Amino acid sequence: MSALPKVYVTRKVPPDGLDILRKSGQVQFDMWDSDDPVPRVELLKKVKGCDGILCVLTEKIDAQLLEAAGPNLKVVSTMSVGFDHLSLDELKKRGIRVGYTPDVLTDCVAELTVALLLTTSRRLIEATHEAKTGGWGTWRTLWLCGHELANSTVGILGLGRIGVAIAERLKPFKVKKFIYTDVVPRPELANMIEAEYVSFDELAKQSDFLAICCALTPETHGICNWNLFSKMKKNAIFINTSRGGVVNQEDLYEALSTGLIAGAGLDVTTPEPLPTHHPLFTLKNCVILPHIASASYTTRNAMSALAANNLLAGLRGEPMPQELKL
Numbered sequence: 001m002s003a004l005p006k007v008y009v010t011r012k013v014p015p016d017g018l019d020i021l022r023k024s025g026q027v028q029f030d031m032w033d034s035d036d037p038v039p040r041v042e043l044l045k046k047v048k049g050c051d052g053i054l055c056v057l058t059e060k061i062d063a064q065l066l067e068a069a070g071p072n073l074k075v076v077s078t079m080s081v082g083f084d085h086l087s088l089d090e091l092k093k094r095g096i097r098v099g100y101t102p103d104v105l106t107d108c109v110a111e112l113t114v115a116l117l118l119t120t121s122r123r124l125i126e127a128t129h130e131a132k133t134g135g136w137g138t139w140r141t142l143w144l145c146g147h148e149l150a151n152s153t154v155g156i157l158g159l160g161r162i163g164v165a166i167a168e169r170l171k172p173f174k175v176k177k178f179i180y181t182d183v184v185p186r187p188e189l190a191n192m193i194e195a196e197y198v199s200f201d202e203l204a205k206q207s208d209f210l211a212i213c214c215a216l217t218p219e220t221h222g223i224c225n226w227n228l229f230s231k232m233k234k235n236a237i238f239i240n241t242s243r244g245g246v247v248n249q250e251d252l253y254e255a256l257s258t259g260l261i262a263g264a265g266l267d268v269t270t271p272e273p274l275p276t277h278h279p280l281f282t283l284k285n286c287v288i289l290p291h292i293a294s295a296s297y298t299t300r301n302a303m304s305a306l307a308a309n310n311l312l313a314g315l316r317g318e319p320m321p322q323e324l325k326l
Ligand SMILES: O=CC(=O)O
Pocket: 057, 079, 080, 081, 082, 083, 105, 294
């Protein structure tokens, strides 16, 4: 009997995914049994001769790693919806199939995006800080005032499943209008939320709240820069739960510190973790979270299960539940 396919799991992934791998009897796997990333040197050693890799978003799957893995490698399955850490050209060139985890995290990410938006627009972090540290003198008429969703225009940059889910959650807050931009209009998704397709400039000009929901690609890298911020309203709130790389952080700092826009809520930054001395941390109107949009027990387990099922299906040569088209 020939040996089972060899798999390397680059992180201690949640139990549902591990159970699927174990119970499958289909693979032999080794795992970096830690909450912290596997050192690159170790990773390069461990993937040698593997048929499959199950990774998370901190691992760069590039030409160097694929060379180190060698010709047996057939499947890379990432426990993430984002795939900017994967060199798709290099994978395609080698005929390696790729699995990822859309859909299962949509609700969780949309929920966190709404929470971050409200936290930023209603200045909740500043407010709890004032309450705890003696800044709470008396009830004051304009103290800690923010901006409300009722009657607002919400813009979405990159309309996909997550953008739709965010809009569906924001609608009951009496948003007046949803607008979006993307490389092309997305009528099927837009109709679900009655969103109007506008140009990038109009998105900047009209949005009271702007949610960034696009994937990080060479085209979107740094797309949220001075050109965008300088066209936005002074009361605008900028929310990013996609990838830090879509934002020019120097320009964002300038926009926030000079009052060009009212506030920003970021779940993602460049780099991650953002160094604690980073200037963005000095701003009261910038709320920064440590990349937790999909962090619920249910969702992280669902992501690990889907990543495991993608991997196993790929190794069997069958269609994956969620395969990235290369
Ligand atoms: O950022 C999280 C993901 O891509 O799943």
